Amino acid sequence: MVNPTAAMLVIGDEILSGRTRDANMHYLAGELAKHGIDLKEVRIVSDDEAAIITAVKALAGAYDHVFTSGGIGPTHDDITADCIAKAFGAHLDVRDDARAILQAHYDTQGLEMNEARLRMARIPDGAELIDNPVSAAPGFTLGNVHVMAGVPMIFQAMVASVIPKLTGGQPMLSQTLRVMRGEGEIAGPLRLLAEGYEDLSVGCYPFQKDGVFGANVVIRGTDGARIDAAMTELAKELEQ
Amino acid sequence: MVNPTAAMLVIGDEILSGRTRDANMHYLAGELAKHGIDLKEVRIVSDDEAAIITAVKALAGAYDHVFTSGGIGPTHDDITADCIAKAFGAHLDVRDDARAILQAHYDTQGLEMNEARLRMARIPDGAELIDNPVSAAPGFTLGNVHVMAGVPMIFQAMVASVIPKLTGGQPMLSQTLRVMRGEGEIAGPLRLLAEGYEDLSVGCYPFQKDGVFGANVVIRGTDGARIDAAMTELAKELEQ
Structure with a gap:
């Protein structure tokens, strides 16, 4: 069985300008890995209609x-819903279900439903709403695109409600061996190991700490027993 | 004058798997903004030849x-040099200048130049080396692509040596106004401001702290006096 694949599109000038450090990608990557959906690509684009539509x-x-x-x-500057609708050729307008959710929220908070807030009830025809337990304004799923908020707390809540509904695959498992030798010393054995375990991914991530070179060797795959076997072989090889 | 544009390509399974949180994008974004080069897009792909070549x-x-x-x-798993060479149709082999740099470094460290380490002297024909003051193995510039290491300390050193050589534009300036009101309250005035200052970018980034909704309004542009004027107008408008 092959795992489903996924991509992420981060929309926001504030990331590209260096003002804000994105936190959502790292969170989504971890959640997808647990659910057996392989994150293959991430793109970050600015709040620009053409750029968003092309990427989507x-x-x-x-x-x-x-x-x-x-x-x-x-x-x-919140133009994502418009762009997704255009990308799919779907009609976009205020939808009664989304408006009702917002109205109930603002009534509770004693806030007025003004024109700006009503914008957040604009949902493309055919889209399914994604629950927002933090600030009510829903995300939505249209086709295979799941549209979520950028505020990390809301993004995470939306991910938690979307992912369980998706068909997952085999969770990606991994083991890490921390080696206090430079990459150049262990590259030979690692290559042989990778060739012997083509069903696994063998990655090597160097670091330098207090002037000493080391590397984390990460073996990833969906078969825990195979990872165990590869890791045992590697540890034995590097011991010599 | 229009600022030069840039994109970043992050290569690494370790980011997409959720194991590592990328730190280089945020750093590069800040450095480019200072130098007046507009970062327009970022892509993150796995250690996969086809994916890297297509993106480059x-x-x-x-x-x-x-x-x-x-x-x-x-x-x-270090295949970036191969992919960049293929993308440009350039020949790739061990180059004497890169080999000499590595040999001198390993001689100093008392390390042996083995086959794995020699891989790092493989540089495409026509590329210019990028200095690596941390661990010697150079990056390179081929055409308009600057190829740098993933280890943040080395990446940052390489950025510091590459960016001053590039023709920059007008540095992107910004001012931020922190407003302790929900986005929905200030969206109207912000839209009017954005329409009145089409040469500036007006962004609104909501947050929630201790149950209170607030937003950072960020006005960006290359003309400091215009930003001052817009910010003064905004502050006055929101005061009412």
């Missing part, structure tokens, strides 16, 4: 799922 | 500069 079309055509973050709030 | 070609064709991070070490 490319990713939705290439992968089983696309997860977007950012650009679904009430302000003028 | 797309980005190198669309932007003035492409910065890559990751995949230039001595192990079997």
